[in-house]
Amino acid sequence: MLIYTLRRIIIMIPILVMISIVVFSLALAMPGDALSGQIDPQNSNPEYIAEMRERLGLNDPVHVQYARWATNILQWDFGRSFNHKMPVTDLIGQRLPNTILLSVMSMIITYILAFFMGRYAGRNPYTIGDYGIQGLNYLMLAIPSFVAAIFAIFFFSFQLGWFPATGSIGSGVTPGTMDYWVSKIRHTALPALVLGALTTASYTQFLRNDIIESAQKDYVRTARAKGTSENQIYNKHILRNSIIPIVTLFGFDIASIIGGSVIIETVFGFPGIGELFVSSINNRDSSVVLAITLMLSVATLIGNLIADLVYGLVDPRIRVE
Amino acid sequence: METLDNQSTQELKKIAKKQSPWAIARRKLFQNKLAMISLAFLVIVTILSFLAPWITPFDPTRVDIMNRNVPPGGDFMLGTDVAGRDIWTLLLYGGRTSLTIGFVCMFLVVSFGTIIGSISGYYGGWVDAVLMRFTDFVMNFPFLVFVIVLASIFREAGIWALIIVISVLGWTGAARVVRSKTMSEKENEYVMAAISIGGSPFKVIRKHLLPNVMTTIIVQATLLLAVMIVAETALSFLGFGVPSGTPSWGNMMQEARQPHVIRSMWWIWVPPAMAITLTILSINFIGEGIKDAFNPKSAR
Numbered sequence: 001m002l003i004y005t006l007r008r009i010i011i012m013i014p015i016l017v018m019i020s021i022v023v024f025s026l027a028l029a030m031p032g033d034a035l036s037g038q039i040d041p042q043n044s045n046p047e048y049i050a051e052m053r054e055r056l057g058l059n060d061p062v063h064v065q066y067a068r069w070a071t072n073i074l075q076w077d078f079g080r081s082f083n084h085k086m087p088v089t090d091l092i093g094q095r096l097p098n099t100i101l102l103s104v105m106s107m108i109i110t111y112i113l114a115f116f117m118g119r120y121a122g123r124n125p126y127t128i129g130d131y132g133i134q135g136l137n138y139l140m141l142a143i144p145s146f147v148a149a150i151f152a153i154f155f156f157s158f159q160l161g162w163f164p165a166t167g168s169i170g171s172g173v174t175p176g177t178m179d180y181w182v183s184k185i186r187h188t189a190l191p192a193l194v195l196g197a198l199t200t201a202s203y204t205q206f207l208r209n210d211i212i213e214s215a216q217k218d219y220v221r222t223a224r225a226k227g228t229s230e231n232q233i234y235n236k237h238i239l240r241n242s243i244i245p246i247v248t249l250f251g252f253d254i255a256s257i258i259g260g261s262v263i264i265e266t267v268f269g270f271p272g273i274g275e276l277f278v279s280s281i282n283n284r285d286s287s288v289v290l291a292i293t294l295m296l297s298v299a300t301l302i303g304n305l306i307a308d309l310v311y312g313l314v315d316p317r318i319r320v321e
Numbered sequence: 322m323e324t325l326d327n328q329s330t331q332e333l334k335k336i337a338k339k340q341s342p343w344a345i346a347r348r349k350l351f352q353n354k355l356a357m358i359s360l361a362f363l364v365i366v367t368i369l370s371f372l373a374p375w376i377t378p379f380d381p382t383r384v385d386i387m388n389r390n391v392p393p394g395g396d397f398m399l400g401t402d403v404a405g406r407d408i409w410t411l412l413l414y415g416g417r418t419s420l421t422i423g424f425v426c427m428f429l430v431v432s433f434g435t436i437i438g439s440i441s442g443y444y445g446g447w448v449d450a451v452l453m454r455f456t457d458f459v460m461n462f463p464f465l466v467f468v469i470v471l472a473s474i475f476r477e478a479g480i481w482a483l484i485i486v487i488s489v490l491g492w493t494g495a496a497r498v499v500r501s502k503t504m505s506e507k508e509n510e511y512v513m514a515a516i517s518i519g520g521s522p523f524k525v526i527r528k529h530l531l532p533n534v535m536t537t538i539i540v541q542a543t544l545l546l547a548v549m550i551v552a553e554t555a556l557s558f559l560g561f562g563v564p565s566g567t568p569s570w571g572n573m574m575q576e577a578r579q580p581h582v583i584r585s586m587w588w589i590w591v592p593p594a595m596a597i598t599l600t601i602l603s604i605n606f607i608g609e610g611i612k613d614a615f616n617p618k619s620a621r
């Protein structure tokens with residue numbers, strides 16, 4: 001397993017370099033100055049731009065620029081955001097906790113919902129409850145996240161008034177207090193619920209089918225023959241085997257949450273990485289866009305790595321190549 | 322004698338009919354009520370969208386300041402939006418844009434995925450290794466993030482740039498599926514026979530392998546159609562898709578980014594929201610139906 005892990009991580013290095021080259025080429029095509037973020041994107045005076053480009057070395061050969069950019073990034077320097085007047089790393093650092101909170105909450109919601117719905121449907125297949133859950137699954141697979149988000153805002157925020165519609169924190173609360181955290185969680189709950197509920201469908205289906213399949217297996221018959229109660233069979237014998245394949249999907253979740261959070265955060269005006277990404281594109285704040293693109297690509301790569309590693313852990317055959 | 326002959330040929334025909342997997346699949350699909358209702362819905366939506374100029378008297382792009390935010394009923398069946406455009410008209414024209422982009426993207430993605438996947442699966446070896454590493458590499462990019470970045474760079478280039486950007490990043494899944502199916506199909510004797518009589522690789526892939534991989538491709542294509550429509554509407558909703566002057570379901574939803582529209586003008590965003598969701602739902606049901614119909618193990 002250690003050799004497998006090391007091999008996987010070493011394979012990542014050339015991929016990382018190639019990703020950085022692709023992102024760098026995008027940066028050259030982006031409007032304004034994506035590499036350092038020093039040129040005012042609103043100023044279209046050609047003399048000003050020419051002078052700034054010369055001063056910042058944007059007229060150097062491409063490979064020199066790439067080397068300089070890559071060196072800076074390895075030293076954790078992503079340039080400055082022109083609109084926010086601060087280093088990009090600081091800006092992302094401010095937003096990242098919100099996105100992480102949102103992702104973690106949505107994952108918890110996904111797992112809890114999928115666990116209970118999948119367990120119920122798997123234990124009572126082809127009953128009304130099962131068909132109800134299946135119908136719900138079809139609906140959740142079909143409804144795009146931004147549509148679901150708007151319906152959620154309409155019902156839960158405006159009609160019922162349970163949750164705030166936008167933002168990530170109420171006004172007038174001081175960080176560190178109990179009120180602060182309550183307000184934070186109340187603001188995060190609805191976006192997390194939408195993000196989490198929509199990914200539930202595939203997990204529920206997976207768990208349901210696995211439970212139905214396992215219920216036919218010999219070890220279950222043995223357990224039954226020995227007089228084990230149905231509850232024990234389902235909760236201990238079957239569930240333990242059926243949970244494992246679900247855990248392996250976890251790595252792929254990171255990729256889907258990244259895409260989902262861009263949309264959900266924008267709809268809810270939730271100040272996280274995704275919302276920062278969209279607003280930076282609209283403000284032509286290219287250095288921020290570049291940093292987030294690189295960061296999310298690396299996060300996706302790591303997500304796939306985790307999926308591979310967990311898979312290798314669960315299924316030893318994968319480790320042999 | 323003659324009647325007997327007739328009977329036996331009929332019997333033969335029946336057997337022949339039974340043996341064609343396509344006929345079995347078609348029969349199974351026609352018996353699937355949910356898939357048929359969905360298909361009917363999709364066909365109706367498509368026809369209505371493409372006949373839009375003959376169905377509605379209004380111009381989808383004309384701004385009418387006198388009739389802004391009119392609730393449903395009266396002169397405007399589904400009301401008007403914040404710029405005074407008729408919602409029903411926008412819905413029809415928007416469907417035309419969204420469905421066209423969905424179909425074109427799906428076609429490009431499936432074609433590209435099929436080419437890469439079948440070459441990779443047929444040749445194996447280093448060709449496979451190179452193509453699949455490339456596929457893995459493209460897969461590593463977060464789809465939505467890259468589409469948004471590229472769409473913002475090519476913002477002036479219009480709808481075709483959007484279609485190409487979505488297609489260039491979206492083919493990886495289809496390529497993988499086609500590859501694995503081609504690899505298992507390649508092991509059959511008929512492929513070896515085709516090669517042994519001197520069929521060129523191109524001919525073997527096109528004439529012998531692809532027809533047998535076709536069922537997989539069709540199922541993939543249906544599911545991808547749904548994905549592509551969602552991609553277009555989501556991008557347009559965020560403002561990186563279809564140019565804002567062109568009606569599309571995603572652009573209609575864009576109005577709902579303002580809280581007061583969500584709160585008090587439901588007639589602006591509910592119709593496109595329902596149109597998108599029901600279309601995706603029906604495409605998914607059709608896809609499930611086709612998958613089920615081609616599955617020899619399924620009971621029906």
